[in-house]
Amino acid sequence: MRPLTRKDKTEPATERVGRSAVLQVYGRYAVLPILVGVLIFARVEDDSFFTWSSVQLTLQQNASLGIIAVGLTFVLIGGGIDISVGALYAAGASVYTKESLHHSLPVSFLLAVLVGACAGIVNGLLVTQLKFNAFVATLGTASLFGGLVVVYAGNQALVPNNPGFGDLGNNSIGKVSYVVLILVATFLVGTFVLHRTAYGKSLYATGGSFAASKLAGLRTDLFRLSTYVISGVCATIAGAIYASQTGISESDLGGNFIALSAVAIVVLGGTSLFGGDGAMWRTVVGFAILASITTIFTVLAVTQPIQDMIEGGIVVVALILDAAARNRGTA
């Protein structure tokens, strides 16, 4: 009946080791056994899965998605979300292709990136200055940007005339293709910026404890805005690469499906939708899982609706785990 033993010199609330701590650690790294399981399954179903050419093909086919996911990781850590990446992906492809008709390839590429950055600023201003809910704001701009792309590029496929247009997407250095190099470089740069710069640290603070960060004197609005610029740039780069890979660009490419898959990668890795919690390696793992599954689907000839269903199911489960972890944390 008596409350607690008398301890007026209060004990810190740290020592909560035991079952819940073990569960929490397990929960934090649960994504790793899932990756191993998926890889084993892939190996069983497809003998050639681990050959270099197969791995490279898997990476190439999903590289665009991976690059978008890196940008989205920044947005999610900063406490936001960006649904417009699908439209910006199409914008990247269209701008890169159409501008290459009368500009050099580097100039076209830079123009595409610039478009992504500007779109990111628009998203960021809506969220930080007009205080729109990030989901609704970027859902709206997704339609806006998508429509602008169609107006800009016309309603039919653009066919590039520059002979070197496909180099970016299809050439390689030795056995490693440019695309895989760009993907790996994006992961590395993303990791460095997020985990080893003052900017990255401030982003975690902003996403995790907005009020505290603001009162600590951080430029929280600028940090949040910048994440949308990063994600816009990543999405347009991904679009340009895709256009180069396929040698064709359609203005209705991607759409919300791309956005959903990219969010799936980030969330599947274990980065929280609630901000301030996550890591770049998680996005890499999420990417590996989703890319492997897509490849197995192709090998097993799973139809598209079933693929969508399974992918959607995975995202829902990842979200449930995220919400559960959050509820445990606050309880």
Place this chain on the structure above:
Amino acid sequence: MVGKRDEVSVIDDIPRVQRGPDNGVIGISCRGLSRTFGSTHALREVDLEVTAGTIHALVGQNGAGKSTCLGIIAGRIRPSAGDVTVLGNNFQYGNPRAAQTAGVSAVYQELTVIPQLTPQANVYLARPVTRGGLLRRGTMRRRYVDVCEQIGIPAAPDRPVGDMTVAQQQLIEITRAVASNSQVLLLDEPTAALAQEERRALFRVLAGLRAQGTTIVLVSHNLDEVLANADTVTVFRDGRLIATRPAGQWSRSELIRSMLGDASRALLEAETTGVAPSEVVAEAREAQAADRPIRLRASGITLSGRLDGVDLDLREGEVLGIAGLMGSGRSSLLRALGGAERGTRGSLEIDGTPRSWPSSPRAAQALGIAFLPEDRKTEGVCLAMSSADNVALPRLGTATRAGYLSPRRLAARTSPYLKAVGVDLKKVSHSAQSLSGGNQQKLLFARMNYLEPRILLADEPTRGVDVGAKADILENVRSLAHEQGVAVVLVSSELEEVLAFSDRILVMSHGRIAAEFTAGEVTENDLLNAAFHIGEGT
């Protein structure tokens, strides 16, 4: 409607009802109630009996445990130990709905009326009058008017309650409680937001309800009001029940003395300073006698609804204490100075140079102002980040080289600051979440030191921390001012602290400075009188 008198007779039929000392029926009985929040004891083994059909007031300083006690009776807070009996029924804890079913209704400071709905819709929110799933607006209106008549208040007009005054909204909440046949009505600071006339009207209503047999428990800071209107007054201090007496047997000064506890004051001073109070005062006088230059001069600080033209001078190396009740504007003043309140108007001079008012905490930092907010957990520390991160957060750039933020350099940079405030260095890499409240607060002090401020604004720096940490934190405040010449503003609900650590004390009330005192020439009573009397018109 069911008459209240009937309910009293129903209570008499319950065999388990106990008889109190004056033969009154025990309405609420709490036995051995304790509640801890993390490492703080909000309530320690409280036994409280409330006689049915009386107005019972709970008083005490902020954090004394009175609101926690009320919250437990309301079923909103689950006690760590002990139990509650309401009208002879044992009570299911931590379940507001069960409490309501048991006849207990609570009206909190944050009103729960829905602004878009009409009075009657609000009153019948949980139990709407329907037929075949359709709302019967006419019937609800009629019943609402009936209940208002029963209570003796004019029925509020049939329009959204969002357009009405706080006092009217509060009456609608009370009406809701009566309409749901509540026999126990709990009120947390019911008069804090009301004007003088509205307060009187509210107490007339409460007296009327008492006459109909309703048991009323209220928490209040307004001692005069309590003495004039309550039947019984209970004083809480440091989570303990100090005394319960009929209102007639209390005097104002006795209440204040019980709330403060002279013994605890001496203890606090001995523990925190290690110096006798008189020496502290002497030192304070000395500091002031030096007649240091004015570091910050702010005038006409105005913030809509909260600050009403405050003027403030702050000298180098001085601790300026600000006392006042909750809602008196003391926190708003600090937030305004710290750049945390947009829409603040006023003019600012720092070291004699006119400056534009800081529009953000960052702008305030650029002026050398560091602000330590009151709400440590949501506005202070970033809970998920490490101690080192938290300390360096506003100046992370200082730990980077060519853009590279080295964790080792960050730890090396911050550890002297953490050591200085007494945080265990073994815990530097732990997330702030895992630290106790006291250590989190020390972390924030380390951050303040890291900023090397010229002006420090500390809002309730010792709230919710244990005695040991309290001493460290206050010592830190003192050394910043007296040794490093920082100008410090200290806001605290604990008057002993303000008295012991300030060189000069302002008392705020209703968004204005109500009085100014020099340390050593003032007692807690003076401060309380200044805080209570102004705006009361007495």
